[in-house]
Amino acid sequence: MIDVVLPCLDEAEALPWVLGRMPPGYRPIVVDNGSSDGSERLAAELGALVVREPLRGFGAACHAGLLAASSEIVCFMDADASLDPAQLPLVTGPVAQGEAELVLGRRVPVEAGAWPVHARLGNAVLARRLRRTAGVPVRDLGPMRACRRTALAGLxxxxxxxxxxxxxxxxxxxxxxRVAEIDVRYLPRAGRSKVTGTVRGTLRAIGDMRAVMAVHRQGQRTTIPA
Structure with missing residues (x-):
């Protein structure tokens, strides 16, 4: 079994498709981050393990899901139907085979509009800085990823x-x-994104990531302000 952490905030429209396409042997852990559209109830009805995380924030939801996971390998992906769970074996394979410790799914849009220009540009800038500052050969900081659970917790x-x-x-x-990157299909999400769907959301995400990058450059391991 491989656990799949799905941070969730008002994704009732997308959850049936996402959970319905989960591959055999993959257990969805839906981390509800304060939904008001019935996402929590729907996810439970569809057979997912549901975890409640009252602290708002993408990282807070991911961390709660990591704590709830028990499998050797753990995956993360968005719950908005922009990524196909059927492709999860592509990112878990290199980890299971010992070829990489962390695998990221590089988003490849399948149609125009799947990835807004402002979001794509912001991601490209951050990926370039990551390559320069950390020497990590990635072109996308995609949300579909896989690694070993205990190793991640140890970070x-x-x-x-x-x-x-x-x-x-x-x-x-x-x-x-060893960080690797695998191409995965990127689809138009269900509903409007809280991040990439708006310029304001994208700028907020970029600001949070710049704060993390600044801490890394300073060689410090401090808590990012809430």
């Missing part, structure tokens, strides 16, 4: 907002992890 990630995905890669690289 001691502290960000509880949108900087969590970047901090994961930075600390993994600092520990000498």
């Amino acid at each position: 001691g990630l502290v960000d509880r907002r949108f900087g969590y995905p970047l901090e994961m890669v930075l600390r993994a690289a600092a520990e000498g992890w």
Whole structure:
């Protein structure tokens, strides 16, 4: 069994498709981050393990899901139907086979509009800085990813907002992890995104990630302000 952490905030529209396409042997852990649309109840009805995380923030939800997981390998992905769970074996395979310690799914849009220009540009800038500062050969800080659970817990990630995905890669690289990237399909999400769907949301995410990058450059391991 492989646990799949799905941070969730008002994703009732997407959950049936996402949970219905979970591959055999993959257990969905839906971390409800304060939904008001019945996502928590729906996820439970669809057979997911549901965890409640009252502290708002993408990183807070991811961390709660990590604590609830018990499998040797753990995955993370968005619950908004922008990523196909059927492709999870692509990112878990290299980890299971010992070819990499952390694998990220590089998003490849399947149609125009799946990835807004402002979000794609912001991601490209951060990925370029990551390559330069940490020497990690990635082109996308995609939300679909896989690694070994106990090793990830040992990294001691502290960000509880949108900087969590970047901090994961930075600390993994600092520990000498082999980081790999696999192409995965990127679909138009169900409903409107809280992050990439708006310029304001994208700027907030970029700000959180820049804060993480600044801490990394200073060589400090401090808590990112809440």
